Amino acid sequence: MPQPSIMQGPARKNSKLKRWLKLLFRSKTGTVGLVIVISIVIIAIFAPWLAPHEPNVIDPVNTHKPPVWMEGGDRENLLGTDNLGRDILSRIIYGSQISLLVGISSVVLAGIIGILVGLFTGYFGGFLDTFFMRLADSFLAIPNILLALVMLGVFGPGLFTLILVLGVTNWVQYARIIRGEVLSIKERDFVRAAKSIGVKHRNIIFSHLYPNVISSFIVVATLSVASTIILESSLSFLGLGIQPPQVSWGTILSDGRDYLATSWWLATFPGLAITITVLGIIFLGDWLRDILDPRSVK
Amino acid sequence: MNYFLKRILEIIPVLLIITFIVFTLVFIAGDPVALLLPEDATTEDIAALQAALGLDDPFYVQYGRYVMNMLQGDFGTSFRYGEDAMLLVFERLPATLELAIASILVAIMIAIPLGIWSATKKNSSIDLVATGAAVLGKAMPNFWLGIMLILIFSVTYSIFPVSGRGSFAHLILPAITLGTGIAAEMTRLIRSSMLETLGQDYIRTAKSKGLRTGIVVYKHAFRNTLVPVVTIIALQTSTLIGGTLITETVFAWPGIGQLLIQAVNNRDMAIVQACVMVIAFFVIVMNLIADFLYQLLDPRIRYK
Numbered sequence: 001m002p003q004p005s006i007m008q009g010p011a012r013k014n015s016k017l018k019r020w021l022k023l024l025f026r027s028k029t030g031t032v033g034l035v036i037v038i039s040i041v042i043i044a045i046f047a048p049w050l051a052p053h054e055p056n057v058i059d060p061v062n063t064h065k066p067p068v069w070m071e072g073g074d075r076e077n078l079l080g081t082d083n084l085g086r087d088i089l090s091r092i093i094y095g096s097q098i099s100l101l102v103g104i105s106s107v108v109l110a111g112i113i114g115i116l117v118g119l120f121t122g123y124f125g126g127f128l129d130t131f132f133m134r135l136a137d138s139f140l141a142i143p144n145i146l147l148a149l150v151m152l153g154v155f156g157p158g159l160f161t162l163i164l165v166l167g168v169t170n171w172v173q174y175a176r177i178i179r180g181e182v183l184s185i186k187e188r189d190f191v192r193a194a195k196s197i198g199v200k201h202r203n204i205i206f207s208h209l210y211p212n213v214i215s216s217f218i219v220v221a222t223l224s225v226a227s228t229i230i231l232e233s234s235l236s237f238l239g240l241g242i243q244p245p246q247v248s249w250g251t252i253l254s255d256g257r258d259y260l261a262t263s264w265w266l267a268t269f270p271g272l273a274i275t276i277t278v279l280g281i282i283f284l285g286d287w288l289r290d291i292l293d294p295r296s297v298k
Numbered sequence: 299m300n301y302f303l304k305r306i307l308e309i310i311p312v313l314l315i316i317t318f319i320v321f322t323l324v325f326i327a328g329d330p331v332a333l334l335l336p337e338d339a340t341t342e343d344i345a346a347l348q349a350a351l352g353l354d355d356p357f358y359v360q361y362g363r364y365v366m367n368m369l370q371g372d373f374g375t376s377f378r379y380g381e382d383a384m385l386l387v388f389e390r391l392p393a394t395l396e397l398a399i400a401s402i403l404v405a406i407m408i409a410i411p412l413g414i415w416s417a418t419k420k421n422s423s424i425d426l427v428a429t430g431a432a433v434l435g436k437a438m439p440n441f442w443l444g445i446m447l448i449l450i451f452s453v454t455y456s457i458f459p460v461s462g463r464g465s466f467a468h469l470i471l472p473a474i475t476l477g478t479g480i481a482a483e484m485t486r487l488i489r490s491s492m493l494e495t496l497g498q499d500y501i502r503t504a505k506s507k508g509l510r511t512g513i514v515v516y517k518h519a520f521r522n523t524l525v526p527v528v529t530i531i532a533l534q535t536s537t538l539i540g541g542t543l544i545t546e547t548v549f550a551w552p553g554i555g556q557l558l559i560q561a562v563n564n565r566d567m568a569i570v571q572a573c574v575m576v577i578a579f580f581v582i583v584m585n586l587i588a589d590f591l592y593q594l595l596d597p598r599i600r601y602k
Contacts, residue, residue, distance in 0.1 A: 134308070134311050134312055134315060135315055137308070137312045138312045138313075138315040138316045138319065138578075140536065140581075141312060141316060141536070141578040141579075141581045141582045141585075142316065142319075142536075142574060142577065142578050142581070143536045143537070143539050143540030143543070143577065143581070144536075144540060145540040145543055145544065146539070146540060146543060146558070146573075146574060146577060149543070149558070149559065149562055150320070150323055150562060150570055150574060151323060152562075153327070153562035153563070153565065153570065154323045154324070154326055154327040155326075226437070230439045230440075233439055234439060234440070234441055234544050237441055237544070238544065238547060238559060239563075240562065240563075253441070253442060253445070257445055257548075260445070260448060260449050260453045261453050264449055264453075267442075267445050267446075267449065268446070268449070270442075271438075271439065271442030271445070271446065274438075274439050274442065275434070275437050275438045275439070275442070276437075278436075278437040278438075278439075279433065279434070279437040282433060282436065282437055283433075
């Protein structure tokens with residue numbers, strides 16, 4: 001028989017963390033995901049110390065050097081060098097900074113817009129709701145990458161615009177999910193009770209609705225960091241995203257594309273980096289969904 | 299039928315909002331007069347051309363004129379090609395449609411067997427491999443997969459041409475590139491939909507009658523799985539078209555994507571507008587068709 005719990009605040013928090021970790025290690029993919037994501041974050045933060053070379057230093061003597069395990073490769077450039085003699089490993093290490101920065105900050109931006117729109121339209125309904133949902137429909141009719149392309153064409157490429165553009169193009173999915181949740185939660189007794197005793201709308205939205213919708217946001221947001229990283233690399237690949245001297249996995253790939261016949265490693269490794277990162281985030285996101293959303297069935 | 303009338307009427311504000319978004323972006327982009335005139339043009343020349351093109355009118359006048367022109371089928375003239383923008387888009391449309399349809403076929407050929415297989419053998423090694431492949435398909439950037447396919451099948455083994463459009467061989471690599479990305483999502487959906495159907499009472503009845511597993515799976519279960527499959531194909535139009543944009547660039551496929559990306563780089567806004575409108579209209583119509591098919595295929599669903 002379970003003992004009645006008399007644990008106080010900190011202890012209970014501790015046990016919750018323990019329970020989470022237990023759940024995490026039970027899921028193999030979740031563990032793998034967490035390990036990958038933590039590694040990438042560490043690589044991004046400590047890039048200047050981890051990278052063996054400066055990412056943009058040109059070395060005209062050592063161009064197109066193959067990776068270490070191939071003939072002609074050496075330990076100086078583990079993954080080889082590109083057409084300008086730049087170290088591929090160092091460029092990939094620095095590229096992780098851009099991927100994470102763009103991925104996370106644009107999802108946060110889209111999340112802020114989406115959560116606010118979802119909370120207010122779901123709670124108040126009426127004209128505001130109709131207007132924003134039509135606006136959402138319009139955004140959904142234009143593929144994300146198309147809208148991002150057009151906006152980058154108009155505002156010019158670059159890191160800051162890229163984050164802004166990806167944030168603005170992605171708010172719709174959050175708004176729709178949050179709105180849907182709000183529509184069902186606002187009919188629940190505790191919200192009705194709060195309303196009937198005269199709690200202000202603002203307080204209902206932020207103290208009663210917001211805490212109840214945030215977990216579904218976290219799940220979707222984690223997964224969309226993954227798709228945003230792919231989108232960022234695609235736009236950079238097309239030349240409309242990150243501009244040199246900043247290094248993005250997409251731009252390394254696009255540089256390498258011209259040398260497929262002679263130096264296959266230029267286009268191969270940055271793509272692997274994207275795939276592994278995205279895979280880690282997807283695994284982590286799926287695991288988060290399992291623990292945060294009790295309705296999800298495995 | 300009332301529901302669909304309502305849905306069709308809802309398209310009008312959506313299209314209007316899209317024109318507004320696109321026009322605002324183009325307006326912010328600034329007028330193309332500087333690009334049209336020679337570099338030594340005087341300020342008077344620029345002002346004269348602006349006035350002639352109506353570019354010195356206030357925002358709302360220009361927007362109104364833009365919508366009115368569009369209603370008459372005039373989407374503007376490309377500054378670069380000097381031709382009707384919509385005509386240029388329509389010229390490129392067949393190539394994009396060809397790629398899109400081929401990709402859907404590839405996706406169906408991968409996803410249906412894989413989805414059914416992994417659902418009927420849940421938690422087996424086949425299921426694990428199929429689910430794993432689906433996740434990997436989602437994690438791999440499309441353009442990278444395309445480049446890797448070129449590296450293997452064109453550069454190293456010269457089985458397929460590197461790029462361009464023409465013969466059937468040209469179509470294979472781009473269609474696989476785009477198709478596998480869509481197959482990933484489709485496999486997951488067919489699997490979960492099949493699992494749901496396989497748990498239904500009528501499947502148990504069919505099985506207990508002593509019908510062969512093959513017949514139960516294909517005749518009883520799979521047919522009912524088709525509803526979500528058809529819907530997902532239609533609803534993935536947006537993803538599909540987004541994918542063609544980048545796949546076309548990788549394979550130098552002469553479709554809308556290539557036209558659009560060149561136009562964005564050249565600031566040829568008439569073409570950009572025409573592309574966005576055509577794509578958006580296409581996505582909206584496909585979503586409507588998805589709704590319609592959903593109801594047609596599953597009589598239990600009735601919209602109010």
